[in-house]
Amino acid sequence: MRTKIVSALMVMTMVFSIAFCVAMPVMAGNTENRPFSFNNTSATGYSSWRDKNDTTKVYVFPTYGPKLQYTVQSKTSSGTVVNRSNTVAIPLNIQGSITNTVREKGGTVARLKFKRLTYAQTYTGGKWSPDSTQNYTIFN
Amino acid sequence: MKRRGLQITIVVISILVIFGIVVFIENHKAKPEQRVEMLYTEQINNMDSTEESQGNLDGYLSSDGETSPGADDGIGTENNEITYGKLIFRPKSYEIVTSDDKLHERYNPEYFENEEYPALSGDYEEEVVDYEAIRNEAPELDDLWDNKSDYTDEEAKEIEGRYADVIKSHTEIRRPGIRYLFVTLEVKNTEDKPVYDSIYLYIIGDNGDFTDNICYFDKTESLTVEEKIKNLTWYHYEPKEIIECTIGFALSESRFPEGTELYIGRIPVDDGIFDPEKEENIIGLRNLNEVCN
Numbered sequence: 001m002r003t004k005i006v007s008a009l010m011v012m013t014m015v016f017s018i019a020f021c022v023a024m025p026v027m028a029g030n031t032e033n034r035p036f037s038f039n040n041t042s043a044t045g046y047s048s049w050r051d052k053n054d055t056t057k058v059y060v061f062p063t064y065g066p067k068l069q070y071t072v073q074s075k076t077s078s079g080t081v082v083n084r085s086n087t088v089a090i091p092l093n094i095q096g097s098i099t100n101t102v103r104e105k106g107g108t109v110a111r112l113k114f115k116r117l118t119y120a121q122t123y124t125g126g127k128w129s130p131d132s133t134q135n136y137t138i139f140n
Numbered sequence: 141m142k143r144r145g146l147q148i149t150i151v152v153i154s155i156l157v158i159f160g161i162v163v164f165i166e167n168h169k170a171k172p173e174q175r176v177e178m179l180y181t182e183q184i185n186n187m188d189s190t191e192e193s194q195g196n197l198d199g200y201l202s203s204d205g206e207t208s209p210g211a212d213d214g215i216g217t218e219n220n221e222i223t224y225g226k227l228i229f230r231p232k233s234y235e236i237v238t239s240d241d242k243l244h245e246r247y248n249p250e251y252f253e254n255e256e257y258p259a260l261s262g263d264y265e266e267e268v269v270d271y272e273a274i275r276n277e278a279p280e281l282d283d284l285w286d287n288k289s290d291y292t293d294e295e296a297k298e299i300e301g302r303y304a305d306v307i308k309s310h311t312e313i314r315r316p317g318i319r320y321l322f323v324t325l326e327v328k329n330t331e332d333k334p335v336y337d338s339i340y341l342y343i344i345g346d347n348g349d350f351t352d353n354i355c356y357f358d359k360t361e362s363l364t365v366e367e368k369i370k371n372l373t374w375y376h377y378e379p380k381e382i383i384e385c386t387i388g389f390a391l392s393e394s395r396f397p398e399g400t401e402l403y404i405g406r407i408p409v410d411d412g413i414f415d416p417e418k419e420e421n422i423i424g425l426r427n428l429n430e431v432c433n
Binding site for chain 1 (some may be wrong): 351
């Protein structure tokens with residue numbers, strides 16, 4: 001009798017443990033690429049705000065135009081815009097993954113701040129996403 | 141015998157706990173994905189070679205140090221139209237889905253970004269952190285997070301480590317309900333040449349929150365999950381082509397609670413809080429037909 005009770009408890013423990021070991025899904029990352037563009041006749045510029053759902057790196061892939069510097073920005077709970085990454089320069093045709101602290105510091109939206117390196121009457125552009133599924137060339 | 145049974149039970153429970161910890165860690169770290177650079181680079185090269193890569197990039201123009209709406213200051217909402225560069229979006233109807241039955245009956249899993257039906261209410265986890273409470277209790281964190289002082293990385297880590305218990309005490313895991321919003325719309329290429337671009341639309345709530353995370357597109361050209369995750373709504377439009385399509389958004393109850401007035405459109409490129417009622421490129425869903433099946 002005692003053996004049967006122990007066996008039953010073991011089975012129940014196994015069942016419940018397996019049930020609770022399965023990780024619950026989380027909201028999907030905002031990983032779709034969207035285009036960005038910046039006119040190098042301006043000193044600085046910004047992309048649109050996009051929602052950021054997880055703590056992955058921001059993906060930036062410049063595909064044409066002069067090299068730029070990029071900073072990931074977010075907003076505090078009071079709406080103040082703050083920098084949430086270092087300012088990094090990503091060369092043309094390099095898929096960059098920018099380390100950031102948007103989610104870690106309470107932000108739910110992100111955008112790119114662009115800063116030109118040299119004046120030019122031409123655009124720099126490419127694609128970016130606030131969340132990513134893998135890391136490429138990491139920019140810390 | 142009794143002692144042996146107890147020993148076996150302890151061993152089994154220990155193994156299961158260790159197994160559970162390993163599974164938890166594995167499920168919460170970044171998963172390795174197949175490299176899709178060749179395919180993605182091919183798409184980019186195709187874009188550049190046909191000169192349609194600059195399709196709708198004009199929307200991000202900005203002047204010195206300031207932001208401006210750029211080409212987002214388009215035609216506006218005449219006839220419920222939203223202009224974005226070389227495309228015009230005309231939302232026609234919407235449906236909010238809260239049940240699995242309706243989701244399975246009306247929407248094809250192939251067109252979701254993960255090629256499977258998403259979970260509905262109660263099956264998603266969100267980590268909710270009460271940052272205001274943390275900042276009140278730990279002003280040094282407030283200082284750090286808002287870049288008010290110049291801390292090095294090591295100093296920042298030390299400060300956050302010191303207040304780890306405070307952060308933990310104001311963090312909870314919630315399982316909010318999820319509603320799926322599907323919008324049927326027409327998309328028109330206004331150009332006399334091909335355009336390759338994405339459907340870049342936001343769902344905006346009257347509470348100030350917004351999302352551009354489209355999880356469903358029934359005209360997707362992406363064939364695999366890896367492609368869909370990156371390029372779900374990217375589409376090759378023929379000159380002057382008009383397509384009718386349906387896009388879907390997942391609306392978390394915590395961000396878009398029931399009763400929130402919803403809008404669709406393009407948000408302004410600036411720092412301020414905007415009023416969706418006053419923006420030209422934003423349409424209230426109440427102006428569309430609601431599908432109720």
